[in-house]
Amino acid sequence: MKFNQLVVAGLLCSSASLANAASGNSEFVVEDIRVEGLQRVALGAALTYIPVQKGDEVNSFRITQLIRSLYSSTHFENIQVLRDGNTLVIKVSERPTISNIIFDGNDDIKDEQLQESLDGSNIRVGEPLDKTVLTSIENGLKDFFYSIGKYNADVTAIITPLPRNRVDLKLLFEEGDAADIKQINIVGNELFSDQELLEDFELQFNTAWYDFLSETRYQQQTLQGDMETLTNFYMDRGYLRFNVDSTQVAMTPEKDGIYISLNVTEGEQYTISEVELVGEMLGHENYIERVLPLTPGELYNQAEVTYTEEFISKYLGRFGYAYPTVTTVPEINDEDKTVKLTLRVDPGKRIYVRRINFNGNTITADEVLRQNVVQMEGTWLSNDMLESSKNAMSRLTYMEEVEFETVRIPGKDDQVDVQFKVKEQPSGSFNAGISYGDQTKLGLQAGIQQDNFLGTGKRIGVNVSTVSYQKSAQLSYTDPFFTIDGISLGGTVAFSEFDGSSFNVIQYNSKRWSVGANIGYPIDEFNRINFGLTYSDVELSNRGYYEQTNRFYSQFTDDQNPDAPISYTSLQSSVAWSRSTLNR
Structure with a gap:
């Protein structure tokens, strides 16, 4: 701000002197305006910044305004205003x-x-x-x-x-080299040693040569953070009157070393004499009082106070009170070294969700993401539901990052919009392989899996493989949200051919067609049960005679044509339970 004031002052002084030179402290009527020195700036553009037209009467004040206006365009670094008869001559030098x-x-x-x-x-x-x-x-x-x-x-x-x-x-x-910290001294500490207090500092000194992660370079912001760490160390142990009185940072003459001194007053420990809840708790007073970690008779702990404030805020947020104010007011008694803590709670207004929006999803459709959101529009805002929605979307294989924020509606103190910001990642995979063996000969395999087909959130997979003794192909499909309740539906179609003699097992050829379906039911946010049913049609041919398999074959063999292929069908069912508590 000081710099801008100096520039303005300089411009005012130059404007006044130029105005006097141009007008000679006399007024005149402008018959023509001539601008000289223009190169890049068009004449029409320059004239828009000249608040004088033909026929206007000008004086020193009007010319001062003219110069200010031209300078405000940021196109010129030097301006002269002259008078040639009744012609106003403006000489400019453009900024490069x-x-x-x-x-x-x-x-x-x-x-x-x-x-x-x-x-x-x-x-x-x-x-x-x-x-x-x-x-x-x-x-x-x-x-x-x-x-x-x-x-x-x-x-x-x-x-x-x-x-x-x-x-x-x-x-x-x-840039040069950064100044290393030569020493950090804490002055005034009697209860704890320097080593104990400096253990949690981010700034370090005299570290071992192999400790590459230590920060020995002085940084002002890091020092501020370490001072806060020191304060928390004492406050969490009951030293309510602890204070960092002063800080000295001294530099070596070569400017390559820093000495830091922190002067502190430790004070004495304080115990909690009473904890009082004040304000509107919406009928949850008993529950909040039971779970509070603050207990009379125990040492004051700043970390527990902060946790208590955050807990009450989050707890009220479950019921739509998204912006509560929880303030702890300490009443310190220095005579008996006790402190009374008064928690003032103001839940504010219950907040409702007007609209849920998604940003960053260039491939995935909004409705796919919305299927994973348990927070509903038009209902009151719940922090737990928003976190659950975030975790559900983060578990999607095609989402790399998911964040959300609540945006208050102008003019509406009880409504917000929820903005989900997502970052997508590739949702498909492709695999291919080639092999060769003395007996298996050439083998080929390829597959493709897409977990977000055309942005619909549906999974499609195709796999094929071939080797001398077997050929197979499979097509799979799953709709994770077949219904709005999260019931999934999927199916598979598969075909395979197998030549046992080429695989050095008993001689037989088989062809198998199968069709399967599965349906999944969500029990809760983390648990899911799936039911599957698969129908298969199998044909066996070119069978060799073996005592071990004869009993099985006899069930299907045609006595009139014992060498004919035999066929049978099977129906397999399955039940599976899955549980996932991952947050991504």
Whole structure:
């Protein structure tokens, strides 16, 4: 903000001086307007920023407004306003156009991140270059490197002029090495040792050479996180008055080492004297009180307080109160070192779902995803149902990621839209194989499986194989949501031929046709029972005589033609139970 104020102040000063030069502190009526110096900017575009027309009477104030307006177009870096008789002459110097942007020497920041940052300052290829913002960009990038411990870093913007008022912009980075943490001191701790307190710190020092995962490079944000970790360590053990009094970060003269000192006041332990629930609990007071982990007489524990607030919020969310406010108010008694905790609960309004939308599904139809959503439109919002819906969609083999958010409806304080954002992944698989053996000879196998056929969520599979002793083919189909209740229906059709003599077993040939169907019933979110029934028609021919198989053959052999092929049918049934509690 300070930078913008300086620029505006500079423009106002230059505008006033130019206005005086143009008008000589006298008013005149403009008979003509002439703009000189235009190259890339069309005359018509420039005139749209000139708030003066022929026949207007101008003075120093009007000319100041004119200069401001032209500068606001961001096309010009220098403007002069002159008077030639009653002709208003405007001489401009256009800002050069950025032809190319080059990043050199940047390791910690990717080119895409840098370009995104430049876009925010309107620095991009094809746009006019505002040189006044380059300094702030350089300083902003230096501040970033300082925040990650690179105090020797430097950023320089190099502008290379090109023909036709174009320039190349190059950002040259000299990052240097990051400053390593030489030592972290905690001053004022008497109850716990430095080693015990620093154990959970993300920032480390004096680590072993083989510990590649330790973070010894100083980063300001990481230090803030470690200070919060230190505070939680004490607060979870009852030290309610613990405080980090001050922090000192000292740098070595070479700017390659950092010494950190944390001055703390530990205080004393506090016990819970009383826990009181205040507010509207919607008739669930008894249940909430029974499951609360906060117990009078025990040490104060900040983690349990946070858990309690989150538990009550989530519990009320089951009944449609999606935005409850749960606040813990401590009443500290420093004399007997006790604290009374008052939990103030405001459930807010019951929230209803207006609409459920899906984003990111370019292949899968919305209705396929909606089949897995147990949260209904028009009913009150349930966090449990949304999580169950998310898990159900995440278990689909063609979904890589599933997230959701609730969006409040403007003007409606009791309605939300649920936005599911999904990321699809390939839903099909293909396999093929080739083999060769001395006795089996050449073997071929191929198969294709599609779990989301044409985006319908239905599964289709085809498998074929052939080898010297056997040929087989199978077609399968399953509709996971044959009914809206989640009942699945599927079927298979298969054919196979087998030559036993080629497989070095007893001599016989067989042909088998089979048709199967299966139906599945969901018991609950995690359990499912499936019933299957398969009908097969089998033909046996070219049989050899073996005592072991003669009894079986005799049931089907025609006494008039004992060598004729025999046929029989079979009907097989199956029952299966499956349970899955996976969340993806």
